[in-house]
Amino acid sequence: MRPLFHPAIEDVRPEAILHALADPARAAIFARIATAGCVEACTVLSTVGDRVIPKSSLSSHFKVLREAGLIRSERRGVEMRNESRCAEVDARFPGLLAAIMSAYAVRSDPAA
Amino acid sequence: MRPLFHPAIEDVRPEAILHALADPARAAIFARIATAGCVEACTVLSTVGDRVIPKSSLSSHFKVLREAGLIRSERRGVEMRNESRCAEVDARFPGLLAAIMSAYAVRSDPAA
């Protein structure tokens, strides 16, 4: 298993963030990591909404989020700890994550 | 030639906007339409940075922006007028476009 790659915050590119969050499943995973105490293992969230996501797909979603600079992942024994890099990303691209997350919230809002 | 499709603002989905703007070339085209008096024809901007974009690719970039709800295009004789739908999009997803555009500006900022 190759080591986990995390870009330095100054190497994080906006197109990678937009690409990562342009997938609603990935955006939902990220939202859960960002809100749920900033730590969540992989198979804890093997469903998004009512949709089951296969392990291999989940693994690559995490990889995309990690390589976009949105989360930091660490192997802890047999499982993985993921925490969001919201604070760092927000310092570099102020307001970006908040605006994206609230855009998704608008869409799922029945009043919208 | 089939007619140009524009989604109603309430049908605009955040993932479509993120996907459209996740491509730096498309984001640059959109930025030019949004800032340059909100009207710009296609071949006026056949280059992005120092990169030449073929007509067929340009045409599909415009289509992606249009169908994401970011621009409104109208055939005016032999050419096309494009105007941004910033105001509508901003009313639905407040701050989203501004945050994305300033994220790209950070990236191209030599001090970043």
Added chain:
DNA sequence: ATCGTTAGTTCCGAAGTTCCGAACTATGGG
């Protein structure tokens, strides 16, 4: 009217990306 020019679209093949099941690797417990 018809020709030429300019603006943009469509078609289609090549190249690249995404999805997901199956096989694999790594860690920890009994």
Added chain:
DNA sequence: CCCATAGTTCGGAACTTCGGAACTAACGAT
């Protein structure tokens, strides 16, 4: 040591993107 669990990698099918060539549509000049 063997098993179970957590996650990764592989590989093929389905989908997307890119760009050149052929096409269409509008306008002006003759």
